[in-house]
Amino acid sequence: MSDIKLLLSNVKRASRSLMSLTDARRAEILMRLADAVDSSHEVILRANAEDLSRMERSNPLYDRLLLSPKRLTAIAGDIRHVAELPSPVGEVIEDRTLPNGLRLRRVRVPFGVIGVIYEARPNVTFDVFSLCFRSGNACVLKGGSDASASNEAIVSLIHKVLDECGVDTDCVCLLPSSHEATAAMLGAVGYVDVCIPRGGRRLIDFVRDNARVPVIETGAGVVSAYFDKDGDIDLGRDIITNAKTRRVSVCNALDTLLIHHDRLADLPLLCERLSEKNVEIFADEVSGNALAGHYPAALLHDADAETYSTEWMDYKMGIRTVGSVDDAIEHIAHYGSGHSECIITENHETADRFQQSVDAACVYVNAPTSFTDGAQFGLGAEIGISTQKLGPRGPMGLREITTYRYFINGNGQTRP
Numbered sequence: 001m002s003d004i005k006l007l008l009s010n011v012k013r014a015s016r017s018l019m020s021l022t023d024a025r026r027a028e029i030l031m032r033l034a035d036a037v038d039s040s041h042e043v044i045l046r047a048n049a050e051d052l053s054r055m056e057r058s059n060p061l062y063d064r065l066l067l068s069p070k071r072l073t074a075i076a077g078d079i080r081h082v083a084e085l086p087s088p089v090g091e092v093i094e095d096r097t098l099p100n101g102l103r104l105r106r107v108r109v110p111f112g113v114i115g116v117i118y119e120a121r122p123n124v125t126f127d128v129f130s131l132c133f134r135s136g137n138a139c140v141l142k143g144g145s146d147a148s149a150s151n152e153a154i155v156s157l158i159h160k161v162l163d164e165c166g167v168d169t170d171c172v173c174l175l176p177s178s179h180e181a182t183a184a185m186l187g188a189v190g191y192v193d194v195c196i197p198r199g200g201r202r203l204i205d206f207v208r209d210n211a212r213v214p215v216i217e218t219g220a221g222v223v224s225a226y227f228d229k230d231g232d233i234d235l236g237r238d239i240i241t242n243a244k245t246r247r248v249s250v251c252n253a254l255d256t257l258l259i260h261h262d263r264l265a266d267l268p269l270l271c272e273r274l275s276e277k278n279v280e281i282f283a284d285e286v287s288g289n290a291l292a293g294h295y296p297a298a299l300l301h302d303a304d305a306e307t308y309s310t311e312w313m314d315y316k317m318g319i320r321t322v323g324s325v326d327d328a329i330e331h332i333a334h335y336g337s338g339h340s341e342c343i344i345t346e347n348h349e350t351a352d353r354f355q356q357s358v359d360a361a362c363v364y365v366n367a368p369t370s371f372t373d374g375a376q377f378g379l380g381a382e383i384g385i386s387t388q389k390l391g392p393r394g395p396m397g398l399r400e401i402t403t404y405r406y407f408i409n410g411n412g413q414t415r416p
């Protein structure tokens with residue numbers, strides 16, 4: 001048996017042992033983990049500093065990799081929140097008695113072993129573990145190689161807490177940061193019940209080529225906001241600024257602003273605060289003309305063929321002028337990635353039309369796409385944001401990483 005297969009078979013064994021932990025005990029252990037995070041800042045931040053030393057500060061992904069005392073405190077809070085959420089495991093989804101007297105119950109159960117491949121963002125290691133553990137799943141983690149030292153420190157801490165609590169530490173394992181290990185996990189039929197890749201096109205293509213186990217895809221976020229003919233200017237400015245600049249390196253950040261032709265005169269005001277953050281704008285001819293003289297020339301460029309299909313993950317944004325809400329819907333149908341889209345309008349009919357017609361996991365009216373996040377949706381954290389339609393869609397919390405089983409109780413019935 002290869003090293004990876006052995007590792008995965010240990011996780012599978014540990015997943016069965018998780019079934020014997022009560023719900024209350026799982027919550028209690030997560031609370032202990034949250035306390036351990038609070039008292040282990042030094043060791044985690046030291047490992048994180050090692051990862052950060054290998055990345056240029058100017059790289060927008062630096063912020064995604066960065067941990068700080070404030071972020072660790074927030075992570076501990078998220079773990080506590082997950083511990084406090086009601087567990088979906090054991091929920092009776094359906095309970096009925098068939099005409100022959102057989103009692104049929106559909107009961108929520110964990111998947112078993114969940115493999116997650118994710119970006120170089122160390123908080124995801126905690127998020128994935130806490131959601132999996134709370135829902136009775138074991139997990140195999142493959143984090144981005146840029147975060148390898150942070151992830152090792154975090155998984156060591158989790159193992160220490162599990163060990164102290166008498167839980168099989170194999171219920172969470174960190175794979176070596178190699179694409180070969182990822183391929184082995186994707187092919188581990190019988191060991192891994194479902195695999196969730198979080199990442200860009202290269203990863204998704206790799207998964208499609210190699211996966212023999214079931215997959216739930218979480219794709220890239222090419223995100224637009226449409227400022228409508230009836231949009232409120234102050235609201236629009238706040239929403240655009242927040243969606244674009246709150247955290248440019250995350251998948252829910254704004255990439256393209258679509259502006260109604262009749263509101264071009266308001267564009268300088270709408271973009272006012274973007275220049276304070278040095279956001280580079282790639283505009284079509286008319287919107288570029290509307291901004292000229294109002295937006296720093298050095299930050300203003302012409303849009304090209306790639307602009308509207310680009311997920312910037314940086315202080316950059318495309319702008320396109322459209323003639324109607326239908327044009328905006330058409331643009332999103334062509335360029336969007338099914339993640340998060342937004343309309344800014346005071347017209348209820350237009351808002352409704354946009355929400356009904358835009359085919360994305362999260363469709364916002366008068367609120368920034370920055371809210372596409374498991375914690376913000378009240379799920380405690382998220383395993384990923386699904387952009388596929390089969391199975392879960394949008395931020396995936398506890399319920400989305402469970403399946404169900406039929407429990408059938410009879411008293412000797414036989415099938416005619």
Ligand SMILES: NC(=O)C1=CN([C@@H]2O[C@H](COP(=O)(O)OP(=O)(O)OC[C@H]3O[C@@H](n4cnc5c(N)ncnc54)[C@H](OP(=O)(O)O)[C@@H]3O)[C@@H](O)[C@H]2O)C=CC1
Nearest residue numbers: 118119143144145199200203206218219220221251384385
């Ligand atoms: N919808 C969602 O929930 C999320 C979406 N995303 C999307 O992910 C993208 C950003 O992620 P990015 O920083 O580019 O991360 P990457 O896509 O580069 O990496 C993510 C993970 O995939 C692995 N990986 C990358 N390429 C390959 C490959 N060819 N074969 C095997 N494994 C691979 C990486 O491993 P290694 O580092 O070892 O190469 C890492 O573990 C954006 O498009 C963002 O929108 C990100 C997170 C959540």
Ligand SMILES: N[C@@H](CCC(=O)OP(=O)(O)O)C(=O)O
Nearest residue numbers: 119249250251252372373374
């Ligand atoms: N959970 C996120 C959004 C999704 C996400 O994880 O994005 P990414 O940073 O691209 O991995 C947030 O807003 O914090």
